[in-house]
Amino acid sequence: MIMAAPQIDRAEPEAPRDCPLCPRLVAFRGQNHAAHPDWFNGAVPSFGNASAELLIVGLAPGLRGANRTGRPFLGDYAGELLYRTLLKAGLAEGTHDPAGPEALSLVNCMISNAVRCVPPANKPEPREIANCRRFLAARLATLPDLRVLLALGRIAHDATLDALDLKRRDYPFAHGARHELGGLILFDSYHCSRQNTNTGRLTQAMFEQVFAEITTALKR
Ligand code: SF4
Numbered sequence: 001m002i003m004a005a006p007q008i009d010r011a012e013p014e015a016p017r018d019c020p021l022c023p024r025l026v027a028f029r030g031q032n033h034a035a036h037p038d039w040f041n042g043a044v045p046s047f048g049n050a051s052a053e054l055l056i057v058g059l060a061p062g063l064r065g066a067n068r069t070g071r072p073f074l075g076d077y078a079g080e081l082l083y084r085t086l087l088k089a090g091l092a093e094g095t096h097d098p099a100g101p102e103a104l105s106l107v108n109c110m111i112s113n114a115v116r117c118v119p120p121a122n123k124p125e126p127r128e129i130a131n132c133r134r135f136l137a138a139r140l141a142t143l144p145d146l147r148v149l150l151a152l153g154r155i156a157h158d159a160t161l162d163a164l165d166l167k168r169r170d171y172p173f174a175h176g177a178r179h180e181l182g183g184l185i186l187f188d189s190y191h192c193s194r195q196n197t198n199t200g201r202l203t204q205a206m207f208e209q210v211f212a213e214i215t216t217a218l219k220r
Contacts (some may be wrong), residue, residue: 069101
């Protein structure tokens with residue numbers, strides 16, 4: 001029997017929680033649901049303001065972070081560092097508390113992921129990144145005030161360029177880089193994962209410096 005291809009509205013910026021497009025990730029969501037039925041275990045929606053001027057693009061939900069809580073970066077080490085840094089930069093207000101997410105709101109920014117479902121070992125496959133591009137592209141297209149992007153890591157950087165139909169070779173990833181993309185500015189940072197901070201590849205000071213440049217760009 002020939003199965004019909006799953007139908008997803010190409011202009012929709014958020015995936016349905018049970019998005020069927022990546023069989024490996026659908027199976028992984030199912031495994032996680034069986035093991036942890038109280039976790040979110042779905043395609044994690046973007047979080048933040050519809051009128052945001054800044055969009056932060058991460059890689060994918062962390063297993064015990066966004067995949068558990070249903071909010072990008074909330075509940076794991078990377079989120080601890082990201083939300084703390086956003087608070088310090090004035091891009092969030094309130095209190096960062098994974099047990100009480102309503103205590104924190106973002107200011108003039110939104111956080112999303114290049115891949116909306118948690119991948120095994122934090123490694124999405126190229127086909128999965130390509131599948132999820134439709135949601136990132138629509139997300140970019142539906143933020144009317146968007147001026148600045150921050151890509152956390154090379155995969156997010158490449159996915160963002162692909163979603164904007166720009167050539168990767170024209171905008172090589174580098175920590176601290178600033179790329180002019182027509183009417184948008186793209187900043188790059190190493191991903192704020194524990195692996196990168198444990199190895200010293202990314203320090204808190206390096207991360208805060210990227211946000212200092214972003215807040216300066218937002219003021220112009
Ligand atoms: S990663 Fe994206 S495209 Fe793939 S199943 Fe999840 S939401 Fe759908």
